[in-house]
Amino acid sequence: MSNYALGAVADDLSGACDLAAGLTEAGLATVVLLGLPDEAPRADAAVVAQKTRTAPVAVAVSDSADAVRWLLDAGSDWIYQKYCSTFDSTADGNIGRVADAMAAVIEEHSPSGCFLSSVGTPATPAVGRTQYQGYLFVGDRLLSESSMRDHPLTPMRDSDLVRVLGDQTDVPVGLVPWPSVRMGTEDLVTAIDVAAGHGARHVLVDAITDDDLDRIAAALVDGERRRTCLISGAAGLGTALGRLLAARLDERSAEPALPAVVGDRRLIVAGSASERTREQEAAFSGLVLRLDPRDLVAGGDAVGVLLGTLGEALEASADPVLVTATTDPADVRAAQTELGAERAAALLETALGTVAARAVDTLGVTRILVAGGETSGAVARALGLRSLHVASVVGPGLAWMVSDDTRHPIGVLFKPGNFGNADLYTRAWESEP
Ligand code: ADP
Numbered sequence: 001m002s003n004y005a006l007g008a009v010a011d012d013l014s015g016a017c018d019l020a021a022g023l024t025e026a027g028l029a030t031v032v033l034l035g036l037p038d039e040a041p042r043a044d045a046a047v048v049a050q051k052t053r054t055a056p057v058a059v060a061v062s063d064s065a066d067a068v069r070w071l072l073d074a075g076s077d078w079i080y081q082k083y084c085s086t087f088d089s090t091a092d093g094n095i096g097r098v099a100d101a102m103a104a105v106i107e108e109h110s111p112s113g114c115f116l117s118s119v120g121t122p123a124t125p126a127v128g129r130t131q132y133q134g135y136l137f138v139g140d141r142l143l144s145e146s147s148m149r150d151h152p153l154t155p156m157r158d159s160d161l162v163r164v165l166g167d168q169t170d171v172p173v174g175l176v177p178w179p180s181v182r183m184g185t186e187d188l189v190t191a192i193d194v195a196a197g198h199g200a201r202h203v204l205v206d207a208i209t210d211d212d213l214d215r216i217a218a219a220l221v222d223g224e225r226r227r228t229c230l231i232s233g234a235a236g237l238g239t240a241l242g243r244l245l246a247a248r249l250d251e252r253s254a255e256p257a258l259p260a261v262v263g264d265r266r267l268i269v270a271g272s273a274s275e276r277t278r279e280q281e282a283a284f285s286g287l288v289l290r291l292d293p294r295d296l297v298a299g300g301d302a303v304g305v306l307l308g309t310l311g312e313a314l315e316a317s318a319d320p321v322l323v324t325a326t327t328d329p330a331d332v333r334a335a336q337t338e339l340g341a342e343r344a345a346a347l348l349e350t351a352l353g354t355v356a357a358r359a360v361d362t363l364g365v366t367r368i369l370v371a372g373g374e375t376s377g378a379v380a381r382a383l384g385l386r387s388l389h390v391a392s393v394v395g396p397g398l399a400w401m402v403s404d405d406t407r408h409p410i411g412v413l414f415k416p417g418n419f420g421n422a423d424l425y426t427r428a429w430e431s432e433p
Helices: 013-026 057-074 095-109 161-166 178-183 185-197 210-222 235-247 275-282 293-297 302-316 329-339 341-361 373-383 424-431
Strands: 004-010 030-033 045-049 076-082 116-121 129-132 135-138 173-176 202-205 228-233 266-270 288-290 321-324 367-371 387-395 398-403 410-415
Touching (some): 004 057, 004 235, 013 076, 013 398, 013 410, 045 057, 057 076, 076 235, 095 116, 095 228, 161 173, 161 202, 173 185, 185 210, 210 235, 266 341, 266 373, 275 424, 288 302, 293 302, 293 341, 302 321, 302 341, 341 367, 341 373, 367 373, 373 410, 387 410, 387 424, 398 424
Parallel strands (some): 004 076, 030 045, 076 228, 116 202, 173 202, 266 321, 266 367, 367 410
Antiparallel strands (some): 030 387, 129 135, 398 410
């Protein structure tokens, strides 16, 4: 028997938690892994969380291939490449290059080979991401007209995903447009085969509703096995796959008993500069402590001073405290011009990771909400997290996770920048573990 009905590789941690929340709601007991352990934990689905979205291509490719090998060795029926629902990529990749590498590993393990390297879509209607004629929409805007055009690390200025993915791979990219999806599973299988017949190796499939995603999942899983090496997409298609695979499980893995999280000290760490995170900060009425990357090179001990203030605040009241680098696009650009974009990000990520680790180790914080995908990865590394289990789902794409890899068990909510209602910083605690 396979260990996992689904083995996924996510290109960042908050995205891994986003998918884990969907898979859990779909009925699969899901573990998020922050490394590749010697022993595969028991679960219905495993999501390996990496930090490959903005990594150099060679690193992203080799980390992702290693994760696929581990998932296949552990026994995974299907392998899923989880990327962001806004298709976040750098100028060099990495979605296409990673898909090529993941598919190549699967093909090596697949005796009859695959017609196609990957099939999928970032569409995730639950959070307003839809794909039509290959164009990605965020709510009622094209991706390139959404706030993603100003992302500090992965500015998305082209909404034509066939073109974007085509620039990230040497093999042809095809499209299955929405009319073929709407027709039903059989027509969809035929349309995917037609795209392959025209030479496509990666196929993007339009989807506007969850029903579309269910049809795509059925077409891929029910079609001739290994027609497609890899299924790629965001939480939407991953969750649709989860619904289908959960319905076919002979027996569901028992959810592990989660360790109790005690204490009343709560921290929000924000490194996202996204529009939604800025709204959440504006709606937060508690104590706000700011970090500017320029302060981190100015000499002095900006992090130490901030930790002193944070300690006093946590001592004085049980209200959550926000430590934030969130700011508007013009201010991000000013910092990037002065320091370089990569250096500014690295400085902030290290500082925010240090704040989170010290808050847990020495200030008694046991619940942390982290805003930002890259920031989440940095905080998890600083905390030394190795695996996470879903404790409660807060909303679309958002789940409190529990870990006992730290000095005392902690609850963590890793939030992709653009996710969550405006009042998240105040209300997330209502469903804390
Ligand atoms: P999101 O989920 O919104 O994409 P991320 O944490 O993934 O958020 O990415 C935001 C990146 O922008 C992080 O690397 C962060 O360090 C960087 N950043 C945030 N604020 C600033 C700033 N004021 N100046 C420069 N870079 C910033």
